[in-house]
Amino acid sequence: MKRKLTLFGAVLALSIMSFAFTSIQQPKPWPVPEKNAKMANPVKSNGESIAAGKALWNLHCASCHGKKGLGDGSKAAQLKTTPQDMSKADLQSQSDGSIYYKIAEGRDDMPSFKKKIPESEDIWNLVVFIRTLKK
Amino acid sequence: MKTRRKYSQYMPGLAKVCLLLICCFALNGVMAQDSTQTPMVKKKSYVKNTFDGNYIIDNQTVMVPIKGTFEFDIQHRFGTVNNGFSDLFGIFAGANMKLGFSYTPITNLQLGFDATNENMQVDWNLKYALLKQTKSNSMPVSVTFFGNAVMDTRKKDATTVFVTTADRFSYFYQIIIARKFSDKVSLQVSPSVSHFNDLLGYLDADGNPKPILKNDNFSISASGKFQVSDGFSVIANYDQPLTQNPANNPHPNLSLGIEMRTSGHDFEVFFGNYSSLMPQINNVFNQNDYKKREFLVGFNISRLWNF
Numbered sequence A: 001m002k003r004k005l006t007l008f009g010a011v012l013a014l015s016i017m018s019f020a021f022t023s024i025q026q027p028k029p030w031p032v033p034e035k036n037a038k039m040a041n042p043v044k045s046n047g048e049s050i051a052a053g054k055a056l057w058n059l060h061c062a063s064c065h066g067k068k069g070l071g072d073g074s075k076a077a078q079l080k081t082t083p084q085d086m087s088k089a090d091l092q093s094q095s096d097g098s099i100y101y102k103i104a105e106g107r108d109d110m111p112s113f114k115k116k117i118p119e120s121e122d123i124w125n126l127v128v129f130i131r132t133l134k135k
Numbered sequence B: 001m002k003t004r005r006k007y008s009q010y011m012p013g014l015a016k017v018c019l020l021l022i023c024c025f026a027l028n029g030v031m032a033q034d035s036t037q038t039p040m041v042k043k044k045s046y047v048k049n050t051f052d053g054n055y056i057i058d059n060q061t062v063m064v065p066i067k068g069t070f071e072f073d074i075q076h077r078f079g080t081v082n083n084g085f086s087d088l089f090g091i092f093a094g095a096n097m098k099l100g101f102s103y104t105p106i107t108n109l110q111l112g113f114d115a116t117n118e119n120m121q122v123d124w125n126l127k128y129a130l131l132k133q134t135k136s137n138s139m140p141v142s143v144t145f146f147g148n149a150v151m152d153t154r155k156k157d158a159t160t161v162f163v164t165t166a167d168r169f170s171y172f173y174q175i176i177i178a179r180k181f182s183d184k185v186s187l188q189v190s191p192s193v194s195h196f197n198d199l200l201g202y203l204d205a206d207g208n209p210k211p212i213l214k215n216d217n218f219s220i221s222a223s224g225k226f227q228v229s230d231g232f233s234v235i236a237n238y239d240q241p242l243t244q245n246p247a248n249n250p251h252p253n254l255s256l257g258i259e260m261r262t263s264g265h266d267f268e269v270f271f272g273n274y275s276s277l278m279p280q281i282n283n284v285f286n287q288n289d290y291k292k293r294e295f296l297v298g299f300n301i302s303r304l305w306n307f
Helices: A002-020 A047-065 A096-105 A122-131 B012-035 B081-087 B279-284
Strands: B002-004 B069-080 B096-106 B109-116 B121-131 B142-152 B170-180 B187-197 B198-203 B209-211 B216-229 B232-241 B253-261 B265-272 B294-305
Touching: A047 A122, A096 A122, B069 B081, B142 B279, B170 B279, B187 B279, B198 B232, B216 B279, B232 B265
Parallel strands: none
Antiparallel strands: B002 B198, B069 B096, B069 B294, B096 B109, B109 B121, B121 B142, B142 B170, B170 B187, B187 B216, B198 B209, B216 B232, B232 B253, B253 B265, B265 B294
């Protein structure tokens, strides 16, 4: 009985210590230059632009961000930073220009796509598709 | 006894490459002038992703990567499946392998270098997009030129036929004409010519050297892609040699496979008859016959970086 109590105490102590050293990972602020944030999307949301954006999303983004943008792609677990849930207000409240800037420039685990997707129209298509992920 | 017969005097390979390149650039120049003469015309919007990568099984696709793309290719062709489990359907029979490197320094032009273990061949290649299909259909097809110069780098011995360095060279020129019919279906047709500076011959009864294969062989290929979903396609390829040689006519190639593409990778796995990794070797020397079910497994892996 005494041994069981000791074991229980040790497990409890370890659990408390593990919580004590755990910090909740807060996303780092990602400032976007005002000029970029204010850029309007020249591409209208319609079937064609959504389809084009979806094709790009599946090719370049889904492996980390997940097919539905929930941040649950097959590579997400290997990243140092957690991919943002694109369906939530945190992302959807940002301007089109801000989303465009972040796709084009990248940061940390998020690569820059301005060379891989060289035509700005394609990145705007991607922004149009990201808007459809809103829940 | 094998005798050598040279035909290089009929077709100086390098001169032909230069002539073709001049034609390509000249044609593009004419197009560029046209576009500058009509500055009010709205910017052309080109059809994208006719194919997913540089290769479709044994052929080049019409695609030229985005400027600044560096591509590394690893390709394998295993043995024929005919031996069954004894060599696991050719997988353990030994493989022809190729490592390829290519870069797109300017828009529409790709330069590459490959090395294969088959006869220790290396090649230098060039791919140039002459025309691009437009979304408005004002240009209904994309047209690309592909050319290479292959050098057999084996040491001279009793099995090789080299006397001069030029004897080691062969060339391949191809015009690739493609159309993306829909988001699902793309097709291309590619006429080509393969030229060998030096080929084995034989001595006839009078002791005169005779050729087995002609130095210039024409071929045509048809390739297609059916996109099942974003990043996953079924691909097929058919190559038909056209030139009638005195003997050892090459057999056509029939191949079918799947292609998977991600942001930085392209992976193809397939069955086919062509066992080599240099197009002119396949188009002139292939003796695998699909009627005898002499198929083999192969794969192409591409890794892309953008600089």
